[in-house]
Amino acid sequence: MNGTQNHEPLSDGCGIERDHRLAAIxxxxxxxxxxxxEEPAENxxxxxxxxxxxxxxxxxDRVLDLGCGTGRHLRELALRGWSRLKGVDxxxxxxxxxxxxxxxxxxxxxxxxxxxxxCEPFEDTLKKVGEPYQMILCMDMTLSLYPCDEIRRIxxxxxxxxxxxxxxxxxxxxxKTVLTSMEGIHxxxxxxxxxxxYRVQTDRANRRLxxxxxxxxxxxxxxxxxxxxxxxxxxxxxSLAESAELPLERCxxxxxxxxxxxxxxxxxx
Ligand SMILES: C[S@@+](CC[C@H](N)C(=O)[O-])C[C@H]1O[C@@H](n2cnc3c(N)ncnc32)[C@H](O)[C@@H]1O
Numbered sequence: 001m002n003g004t005q006n007h008e009p010l011s012d013g014c015g016i017e018r019d020h021r022l023a024a025i026x027x028x029x030x031x032x033x034x035x036x037x038e039e040p041a042e043n044x045x046x047x048x049x050x051x052x053x054x055x056x057x058x059x060x061d062r063v064l065d066l067g068c069g070t071g072r073h074l075r076e077l078a079l080r081g082w083s084r085l086k087g088v089d090x091x092x093x094x095x096x097x098x099x100x101x102x103x104x105x106x107x108x109x110x111x112x113x114x115x116x117x118x119c120e121p122f123e124d125t126l127k128k129v130g131e132p133y134q135m136i137l138c139m140d141m142t143l144s145l146y147p148c149d150e151i152r153r154i155x156x157x158x159x160x161x162x163x164x165x166x167x168x169x170x171x172x173x174x175x176k177t178v179l180t181s182m183e184g185i186h187x188x189x190x191x192x193x194x195x196x197x198y199r200v201q202t203d204r205a206n207r208r209l210x211x212x213x214x215x216x217x218x219x220x221x222x223x224x225x226x227x228x229x230x231x232x233x234x235x236x237x238x239s240l241a242e243s244a245e246l247p248l249e250r251c252x253x254x255x256x257x258x259x260x261x262x263x264x265x266x267x268x269x
Pocket of ligand 1: 066122
């Protein structure tokens with residue numbers, strides 16, 4: 001893909017093959033996690049403070065992180081003594097880093113094997129759940145990568161993977177702010193290997209964001225096919241959650257003004 005430009009956007013929310021979308025996500029995040037430094041630890045601690053305070057889960061409960069990236073949220077839980085943690089991501093680079101970074105983590109908290117990481121589509125993990133989870137996380141706009149029909153499927157699978165009364169906590173784009181605050185953004189980040197150009201265009205009429213990434217290193221210029229991300233409002237999230245039998249309990253401000261947290265909870269029998 002060296003130096004390629006002017007791609008057609010990947011995924012318009014309906015026609016694209018699921019395998020194609022997953023492959024594109026895996027490749028993009030392989031590069032992202034290969035080049036871009038981790039979120040500041042302080043942000044992750046703040047997220048976990050909020051998750052621990054707002055959920056009904058306890059350190060002995062099973063937790064699954066969908067699209068865990070390098071496992072930062074699970075590591076923070078392990079540091080606080082949580083011991084039955086699983087992370088899954090389609091990016092092999094993210095999972096390799098997650099395993100490396102979590103290597104010494106057991107001594108700090110949850111004990112040997114506190115976290116396991118799998119590199120696979122999270123839909124596959126959700127389909128083969130044996131013992132259900134008390135809590136499922138899906139952080140940092142991971143669900144916003146998907147059109148409605150895919151989200152409905154993912155939430156339905158997640159509902160079956162949760163214990164009755166179990167929670168799904170998802171961080172998504174803030175529908176009140178993001179379509180205006182991200183208009184026409186072009187940022188350049190210094191990354192250890194060079195520069196990452198990051199552009200966002202808004203399609204307000206269809207409530208979508210078009211992301212373009214270009215990784216520029218001294219030897220390579222890797223431009224990604226632009227990728228749609230989706231901005232759903234509370235009414236849509238509520239309806240998606242309800243159709244998956246995972247009612248939306250509450251929405252609250254996210255860690256930044258461009259994100260919102262959704263708290264869904266599987267009905268108790
Ligand atoms: C924006 S990153 C968030 C990473 C992590 N949750 C965090 O907060 O740092 C989204 C992650 O979800 C992963 N992902 C997206 N769709 C996936 C799927 N269907 N199965 C597995 N991983 C997926 C991507 O590879 C990427 O690592």
